[in-house]
Amino acid sequence: MKKVIALMLAAVLCTAALTACGGDAANADAGSQTPGETGAASAAQETAGAQAETADTQSDATETPDGAASGDNVLIVGTNAEFPPFEYVGDDGEPDGFDIALIKEIGSRLGMEVQVENMEFNSLIASIGTKIDAVIAGMTVTEERAAAVDFSDTYYEAVQSVIVRADSDIASAADLENKTIGVQLDTTGNFIADEIPGATVQAYNKGVDAVNDLLNGRVDAVIIDTNPAQVFAQQYEGQIVALAGADFEFEAEYYAIALPKGSELVDQVNQALADIKADGTFDALVAQYIGETE
Numbered sequence: 001m002k003k004v005i006a007l008m009l010a011a012v013l014c015t016a017a018l019t020a021c022g023g024d025a026a027n028a029d030a031g032s033q034t035p036g037e038t039g040a041a042s043a044a045q046e047t048a049g050a051q052a053e054t055a056d057t058q059s060d061a062t063e064t065p066d067g068a069a070s071g072d073n074v075l076i077v078g079t080n081a082e083f084p085p086f087e088y089v090g091d092d093g094e095p096d097g098f099d100i101a102l103i104k105e106i107g108s109r110l111g112m113e114v115q116v117e118n119m120e121f122n123s124l125i126a127s128i129g130t131k132i133d134a135v136i137a138g139m140t141v142t143e144e145r146a147a148a149v150d151f152s153d154t155y156y157e158a159v160q161s162v163i164v165r166a167d168s169d170i171a172s173a174a175d176l177e178n179k180t181i182g183v184q185l186d187t188t189g190n191f192i193a194d195e196i197p198g199a200t201v202q203a204y205n206k207g208v209d210a211v212n213d214l215l216n217g218r219v220d221a222v223i224i225d226t227n228p229a230q231v232f233a234q235q236y237e238g239q240i241v242a243l244a245g246a247d248f249e250f251e252a253e254y255y256a257i258a259l260p261k262g263s264e265l266v267d268q269v270n271q272a273l274a275d276i277k278a279d280g281t282f283d284a285l286v287a288q289y290i291g292e293t294e
């Protein structure tokens with residue numbers, strides 16, 4: 001009994017603060033967050049820090065028994081709201097987009113309240129199981145990521161696109177060699193750019209910053225997933241164009257929701273996803289947020 005209480009207490013501490021829990025997953029790159037995104041987390045850390053002083057026997061716990069960052073009926077979901085139309089900051093200042101609507105729908109079918117945490121893309125995986133319970137972020141399933149987290153069934157097929165200035169003569173994979181290429185840090189676009197012979201890769205925390213440097217000539221091309229590429233190209237119509245990944249022989253990628261390794265939520269999320277697809281809700285969300293892709 002005492003042990004159960006100790007575990008529960010440790011769980012509460014870990015829920016509130018990354019810093020109260022040791023272990024690998026706690027080495028999240030929280031320091032790289034931009035100001036404004038850290039407010040809630042640091043307040044929680046202060047509270048938990050004070051509690052940790054009086055309960056230091058539990059400080060070696062790394063996570064809750066189920067690797068959850070929150071209680072049974074709350075699902076804290078990390079995203080990076082810089083990836084339209086999947087996630088962006090809405091007019092009300094809150095994360096919105098296809099992924100956000102999808103995870104809220106999944107949450108409601110599981111009887112869970114979804115809370116969305118907006119974070120840097122490259123700190124999402126490391127925060128699973130401590131600061132957040134899950135990630136939905138247009139995240140492509142990769143072998144490396146699958147070594148650290150469990151993925152749900154995939155819900156969207158994607159491919160990278162290349163954004164160039166309207167007057168660019170870049171049209172094929174060979175044309176990207178020896179060029180300066182902008183990407184979002186730690187994304188699949190980043191991994192592809194790293195393999196291009198002679199390329200200089202500039203990695204940004206936000207895809208839109210890479211696009212800005214394309215507009216002002218600091219990079220020659222931006223490699224990013226097709227849907228956000230089309231959103232950006234539309235936003236700066238006439239100045240930049242999004243070239244289809246097929247011309248560059250990019251392979252298909254598949255987005256999935258990331259959960260802690262061994263989480264019993266994987267099956268539940270998969271069931272909810274299947275139901276959402278079967279009853280037409282998924283297609284309605286695609287129509288609402290994504291529309292026709294060119």
Ligand code: GLN
Nearest residue numbers: 083137138139140187188
């Ligand atoms: N699909 C890409 C990846 O998983 C990009 C995701 C993103 O930038 N949100 O790496």
